[in-house]
Amino acid sequence: MSIFLSNRAKENAKDFWYGLLFPIVVGFGTTILSLFVFIRFETSIADDSFVEYFLMSIYGLGFLVIWPLFAHRLFSRAKKLGKEPLRNGSRTSIILYVFFLLLVVLPGTIFSIMEMM
Numbered sequence: 226m227s228i229f230l231s232n233r234a235k236e237n238a239k240d241f242w243y244g245l246l247f248p249i250v251v252g253f254g255t256t257i258l259s260l261f262v263f264i265r266f267e268t269s270i271a272d273d274s275f276v277e278y279f280l281m282s283i284y285g286l287g288f289l290v291i292w293p294l295f296a297h298r299l300f301s302r303a304k305k306l307g308k309e310p311l312r313n314g315s316r317t318s319i320i321l322y323v324f325f326l327l328l329v330v331l332p333g334t335i336f337s338i339m340e341m342m
Contacts, residue, residue, distance in 0.1 A: 237310040244299050244314025249321070252292025259283035289330070293322050 263280040296318040303311035 240303075240308055240310035241314040244296075244303065244311040245318050245321075248292050248295035248299065248315070248318045251295050252288045254287070255291050256284055256287030259287065288325070293319060296322065
């Protein structure tokens with residue numbers, strides 16, 4: 226027996242979770258994948274600084290750029306298609322991104338700047 230009363234409610238829940246989790250999974254997946262590649266092949270690519278800089282750039286861009294871009298893309302697509310649950314899910318993903326910046330990235334940046342002084 227399904228927990229949903231109707232197929233419409235099931236479709237709305239699926240769209241909401243897709244809009245919420247897809248940008249987060251893609252952003253952090255990119256970050257984790259680049260970190261895994263860097264750690265796995267550290268001994269063979271450590272001499273080549275270009276590859277190291279490229280992988281660390283992808284590491285930072287994963288959750289700082291890719292997550293909000295995917296969320297914005299889903300938000301604008303849902304707005305155009307008129308899918309309210311997808312729009313709400315992507316809006317929630319953007320809100321979680323702002324909280325992530327305020328609670329994780331900003332303090333880390335401030336502490337690293339203060340440490341250099």
